[in-house]
Amino acid sequence: MPVIETSTEKKNNRLLWGPESSSPLTDEALHFKRWRRRTWQLHASVLLSHLYAFGLFLGHSWAGYAPLNAVLLYGLWVGIGMAFITWAYASGWSQTRRDPGLFLVHQLLAIIGTLGLLIAAPQVAFQALVMLMVFSADGFLARRRTSFWMTWGCTLIAVAVIICWLGPQMRMTTDTLAGQLLAIGVVFGAVVRCSILVTYFRSMQFRLSASNEKLAIALTQIEELMRNDELTGLANRRGVMERLQQCIETAQRDGSALCVALLDIDYFKHVNDRYGHEGGDQVLRAFGQLLSSQLRAVDCGGRYGGEEFLLLLPGTTLSEAGVLLERIRTHTESLPWSKKIDKDLQVTCTLGATLYRAGEAVETVIARADAAMYRGKVAGRNCVVLD
Structure with missing residues (x-):
């Protein structure tokens, strides 16, 4: 059974981007390869964004809004x-x-370059300020939240200082046709880049949601495996003990009857010695199927250990339980074991049952059922003993 490990980082120090942010279920080498691929994809998108912005700045210079040397x-x-x-x-x-x-290198590259051009050519402030807003969307690259907020906190302060300093010189370049087209290009580029980022992260969100659904299904299956015995198809010891505790709580709450029975396959060690573990498994599997066919939906049968089985019969009196257990005993004895495994094989079982008493501990009621079953073994096995 795979072990799923989890790790929790401090809220203010949460990793936003990097190889360590992968699901622990992902193979390390495979995840590293995927992470590098995503990094190159994002790097390419940032590079295209810079080239587009540079092209627009050249256009502003050609239209007479910005000095060429600054661009x-x-x-x-x-x-x-x-x-x-x-x-x-x-x-x-x-x-x-x-x-x-x-992240810091990316952000300083974009911020310093844009702020420098804003100071050198305040006439193109519209594009510069829009670019700063667009570049802030790259915050997902930040390794820590604190580095993102510190970087952009300082940037906002710098922008405020520049606006107060060069505010009168700043304007939108929409007084000419060329300026209008360039302004449209600025808005178009910003919207496209932000839309690509939103689409990218929506797709990641969708994949994460799908992965979470698969993980939830896997966890449910693991929960079932933890409470079920794969060989017999019944509950395992943990599962049947949890069910017993629930039945006791119900019996205490509404005062209903609850019978608990222990069953043991007689001379099972001889079966293993003669037919091997494969033969023993076949007997256990057939016995589990037999129990399942005889129990009601509200009943619970589980493999208590080895060849011992625990039956829980809620809402059942001791005499009613005796009828069911006798039927299980006779069915076990009459099952065509010779056809299933070997012509000389005969399988029987010994059963002991008791009635739960109000306020009784789980261990006590099981011990009384075990004592009843033991008396059946002393009496010659292949019988039902009611406590």
Whole structure:
């Protein structure tokens, strides 16, 4: 059974992006490969965004709204920065850093370049400010929440200072046709980039939701395996003991009857010795099917240990339980074991039952049923003894 491990980080120190954020069910090497692929995809989208912004700035320079040298310096700054990030990803150097996604490098590259151009060419403030808002959407790359808020807190302060300083020179470039087209291009680029990010994370959310559903199904199956005996199809010791506790609580609450019975396959060790464990498993499997066929929906049968079985019969008096147990005994004796396993094989069982008494502990009622079954073994086996 796979062991599912979980880890909880402090709320304010939660990992937002990086290999460590994977599901523990994912193979480490496979996840690392997927993470690198996602990193390159996001890196490519950021690079395209920078190229688009640089193209718009060149357009503003051509239209006379921004000095060409400032735009070229911006392009040089971004080009050097993106070249470094590309090298860091390709060489694996970023994996040796505490921030493998290089969030701070990405953000400083974009923020410093944009703020610098905003100061050098306040006439293109509209595009610069829109770009800053768009780049803030890359916050998912932040390794920690604190690094994201600190970075953009300082950026907002810097923007406020620049607006107070150069506010009168800032304007939208919509006084000419070229300026209008460039303004439309700025808004178009911002909407497209944000839409791509939303689509990307919605798809991730969908995949995560699907994975969670599969995990929930797997956990349900694990819960069932933890409470069921695969060989006999009945509850295992844990499952039947949990059910016994529930039955006792019901009996105490409404005063109803509850019979508890222990069953043991006679001379089962001889079956294992003569026919091997495979033969013993066949006997246990057939006996489990027999019990299942005789019990009501409200009853519960479970493998208590080895060849011992525990039966819980809620709402059943001791005399009524005796009728059921005698039927199980006769069915066991008359089952065609010779056809199932070997012509010389004959299987019988000994059964002991008792009635639950109000306020009685679980161990006590089982011990009385066990004592009744033991008296049946002393009396010669293949019989029913009622306590």
